Amino acid sequence: MPFPNKTGLKITHLDVKDVRFPTSLGGHGSDALHTDPNYSCAYVTTVTENGKRGFGLTFTCGRGTEIVVLAIRALKRFIIGKNASDIFADFSGFWRTITNDSQMRWIGPEKGVAHLAAAAILNSLWDLWARIENKPVWKLLELVSTIDFRYITDVITKDEAICMLKAKRAGKEERVQFLEENGYPAYTTQVGWMGYSDATVEELCRKYLDLGFTHFKVKVGRSVEDDVRRAGAVRKCIGEDKVLMVDANQAWDVEEAIDWMRQLAHLKPLWIEEPTSPDDVLGHAKIAEALKPYGIGVATGEMCANRVMFKQFLQSGGMQFCQIDSARIGGINEILSVYLMAEKLKEDNLTLKGTGSPSADITMRLNPVAVSKSSKVCPHAGGVGLCEMVQHLQFWDYASLSGTMEGRLVEYVDQQHEHFYDPCVVVNARYMAPKLPGYSTEFLPETLEKFTYPNGSEWKKMIKEGVFPAPDEAELVN
Amino acid sequence: MPFPNKTGLKITHLDVKDVRFPTSLGGHGSDALHTDPNYSCAYVTTVTENGKRGFGLTFTCGRGTEIVVLAIRALKRFIIGKNASDIFADFSGFWRTITNDSQMRWIGPEKGVAHLAAAAILNSLWDLWARIENKPVWKLLELVSTIDFRYITDVITKDEAICMLKAKRAGKEERVQFLEENGYPAYTTQVGWMGYSDATVEELCRKYLDLGFTHFKVKVGRSVEDDVRRAGAVRKCIGEDKVLMVDANQAWDVEEAIDWMRQLAHLKPLWIEEPTSPDDVLGHAKIAEALKPYGIGVATGEMCANRVMFKQFLQSGGMQFCQIDSARIGGINEILSVYLMAEKLKEDNLTLKGTGSPSADITMRLNPVAVSKSSKVCPHAGGVGLCEMVQHLQFWDYASLSGTMEGRLVEYVDQQHEHFYDPCVVVNARYMAPKLPGYSTEFLPETLEKFTYPNGSEWKKMIKEGVFPAPDEAELVN
Structure with missing residues (x-):
């Protein structure tokens, strides 16, 4: 086990803050269903007896962050007083404790507020662990023992996961070196928020082309005509040799999605993201x-509730691009299981676990065409801290699991990075390898001073000036 | 629209309470995953300017209720100051407002804490509406206009729903009369909680046989041997002519469920509930x-997050018994859509909406065998107030939609009814028709005085005596 010396690692404090940025003022982040998001997070600091600290967050969109903050406070009972090394020694057991408490699981289970809250705590623990080990998280992860395989053994077992990772040990050092020298490809969502004017869209296309980007994502779903015009402008600006993706943020019903996308097909998008x-x-x-x-292809995942939902998307062929989110499902522990399932089903797509029983291979019969497809993991990012976290996960995947970058890239949105102590660095449209110990999610002290809601100095000012209304009763609770 | 006179119907107050019952002390409600539930609820009272009141609740299991309470308080901004008649005139629009606020939907969407909170508010509004109309809820519901059909039009459209209900108008009066004279069949879960001793199980079997019950449900999933013994004891006691159901409460993985149930097959259970x-x-x-x-058959639904999940269970053949829950999904508005889909797919199971497009009828190919099955709605009940509410829904279904009781019955657990002003009445294993106006979910004042958590008199006493620990920081928030 990784901690021969447990001394001082008892967890004595867990602090949580409601941190919000007034992004709705600029239309940043706006899409078909999220017209005025204030990118926010519930921000956790976990402290041990000997003063080690771990930082973790879960992304939110403004209103409602106070509910996630309270849920995190309700989960403190499962962590305060525990020795961090005991948690890491049985991390899958701890995971189940905080995601499946016998009374609290009713208000999830493993979804929504409860799971977002667990994710923030788990992210802070991974940050703590990596700092103790003095490594960036992406160099830490070989840790199948942290995963709860419950409900996914029909696709992958713990033993199979161990075998897959062992098989990829060869060449790992070279891949790590490649990452450190060349980074990992990124795409930009910055050109096409729905709230942006046409002039802004064109200006941003030119900017991101100059920065070396080759993949550009545009929000769609408000009206077909508007989409054809805006996405068409991007296509024209980036040319035929670059790649366009479109994102409907759940705007459509199933038949509507199909009809609508036929009308955008001439723009040759690589994927439609969140069609329904x-x-x-x-x-x-x-x-x-x-x-x-x-x-x-179809891309989805940023609101996929848990590994069981990802399992089915991967089984059914409903997800050609698997957009894991670093803060929605239950921390790295659960995200690793999604990477493993994506890799397993890719390797193994026509021989899904059969038992010889009458029930075997129904999965194949459920959708024989689609199951033969594989899914590429292209993480969701942007928001607050998501770019900082997912880079670690995708670097780990290349180094330790899939061993390939083919068809994979990580979303990049150039917002809210200035608030972090160790922000992600994107050069020439590639994420550069994170070097500092941890999970890159520590806020700068001045960010907390300014943007903690509602009492940070910037919020006090904006509320006083009437830019935003005063917080309501629920928001004052924490 | 139903309210020619809006005067006085402005909503001026919404109060929410954390109400918990110490059910864990007796092992009531215990199952494979929920070993010590304290059956609880977040209890909403909505008040209009002219003093009309509506009562609604969402069921919980103890810890975490405070989070749902805060979420309800956060939703107050969407209801205080609105005229109730305007809400009822565009109930589907209001439904979307409180379930899909552009900032808050990230912490759901339409699932977990956020959706439980919406359900409590919606339930209180339906109670208010029925009281204003001076009818029990089950006589109120003809109201397709209250349903948000987003994401389900590939199975049912609003026009189709209207047609189905119109077609069942014939004979409705006779069916209402039948319900008023004969009630609706119930089954009991009371004989087989996991925490009960063998002697208790046998004693309860005899008791419920004497009360006229013909269907008995037993909790399983802890160990095969234990299940064979306990469920076997029930089978022996009730004989071969009565019906046994078993409930695993999500204990198993997929393959494990199949293997385990083969070992219980000789006991001839009608269904396995929540196998995974x-x-x-x-x-x-x-x-x-x-x-x-x-x-x-397979039964599930009490933790099914929303209509989109129900839609897929119904499409895929994964749900022979559809166990809607009156407090988990978004109120009656959303539950009606599940009843409608179940009825539609029953009527129409081999001709699912095709468009003539290349995408048509993939649903059938996804599972050609299973789609040909129909699903019977057998509501989940028990907990707190669930029996009180679901009786209205199932009575409505018989009177207005399916027009049949064949293969359908409502769960009955004889607990927590004494706290209600208008408790459900089960005679001869049948729910008797609710007569009073509303949704039957108003608590007696003494219940609130005793069991509001943590300051009700019973809780103060139990905490003082050390029967339960003191509330933690999060639980003191509301």
Whole structure:
């Protein structure tokens, strides 16, 4: 086990703050369903007896952050007084404790507020662990023992995961070196927020082309005409040799998504992201099937609730691009299981675990065409701290699991990085390897002073000036 | 619209209380994953300017109720100051407002804490509406206009729903009369909580046989041997002519569920309830397929997050028994859509909406065998107030939608009814028709005085005596 010396690692404090940025003022982050997000987070600091600290966050969009903050406070009972080394020694057991408490699981389970809260705590623990080990998180992760395989053993077992990782040990050092020298490809979502004017969109296209970007994502879903015009402008600006993706943020019903995308097909998007409800596995599979003749894949995942939902998207062929989110599902522990399932189903896509029983291989019969597809993990990022976190995960995947960058890239949005002590660095449209110990999610002290809601200095000022209304009763609770 | 006179219907107050009952002391409600539930609820009272009141609740299991309470307080901004008649005139619009606020939807969407909170408020509004109309809720519901059909139009549209209800108008008066004279069949879960001793199980079997029950449910999933013994004891006691159901409360992985149930098949259970993760549509479909030769159906729904998840369970054949829960998904508005989908897919199961497009009828190919099955709605109940609410829904279904009781029955647990002003009445294993105006969820004043957490008189006493620990920091927040 990693901690021969436990002394001083008892967790004595867990602090949580409601931190919000007034991004709605500029239309940044606006899309078909999220018209005025204030990018925010619930920010956790975990402190041990000997003064070690771990920082973790879960992304939110403004209103409602106070609910996640309270949920984190409710989970403190499972962590205060525990020795961090005991947690890391049985991390999957601890994971189950905080995600499946016998009374609290009713208000999830493993989804929504409860799971966002668990993610913030888990992220702070991974940060703590990496700092203790003096490594960036992406160099820490070989740790199948941290994963709770419950509900996914029909796709992957712990033993299979261990075998897959062992098989990729060869060449790992070279891949790590490659990452340190060359980084990992990124794409930009910065050119096409729905709230931006056409002039802004064109100006941003030119800017990001100059910065070396080759993949550009545009928000769609408000009106077909508007989408054709805006996405068309981007296509014209970036040319035929660059790649366009479109993102509907759940705006459509299933048939509507298919009809709408046929009208955008001439713009040759690589993917349609979140065409419909994030819960509709079968709907996504149907859309993917219908759009296959047009060469358009389906991307989703930023609101996919947990590993069980990801499992089904991967099984059904409803997800050609798997957009894991570093703060929605239950921390790195659960995200690793999604990477492993994506890799397993890629390797193994026509021989899904059969038992010889009458129930075997129904998965294949459920969708014989789609199961033969594999899914590329292209993490969701942006928001607050998501770019900082997912870079670690994707670097780990290349170094330790998939061993390839083919068809994979990480979302990049150039916002809110200035608030972090160790912000992600994107050069020539590539994420550079994080070097400092931890998970890159520590805020600068002045950020907390200014943007803690509602009593940070910037919020006090904006509320006083009437830029934003005063917080309501619920928001004052924490 | 139903309210020609809006005067006085402005909503001026919404109060929410954390109400908990110490049910863990007796092992009531214990199952494979919920070992010590304190059946609880977040209890909403909505008050209009002219003093009309509506009562609504969402069921919880103890710890974490404070989070749902805060979420309800956060939703007050969308309701205080609105005229109730305006809400009822565009109830589907109001539904979308409180379930899909552009900032708050990130912490759901439409699931977990956020959706439980919305449900409590919506339930109070339905109670208010029925009281204003001076009818029990089950006589109020003809109201397709209250449903948000987003994300389900690939199975049912608003126009189709209207047609289905119109077609069932014939005979409705006779069915209402039948319900008023004969009630609706119930089954009991009271004989087989996991925490009960064998002697208690046998004693309860005899008691409920004497009360006229014909259907008995037993908790399983802790160990096969224990399950065979306990469920076997129930089977022996009730005989071969009565019906046994078993409930695993999500204890198993997919393959494990199939293997385990083969070992219980000789006891001839009608259904296995919640064999695995409540999110695993494809897993349930696989289990249903494997258990079909044994004549065992799959039941689930009490933790099914929303109508989109229900839609897929119904499409995939993973749910032979559809266990809607009156407090988990977004109020009656959303529950009606589940009843409508179940009825539509029953009527229409081999001709799911095709468009003539290449995408048409993939649903059938996803699972050709299972789609041909229909699902019977057998509501989940028990907990706190769930029996009181679901009786209204199932009475409505018989009177206005399905027009049949064949293969359908409502769960009944004889606990926590004494706290209600208008408790459900079960006679001869049948729910008697609710007569009073509203949704039957108003608590007696003494219940609130005793069991409001943590300051009710009973809680103060139990905490003082050390029967339960003092509330923690988060629980003191509201």
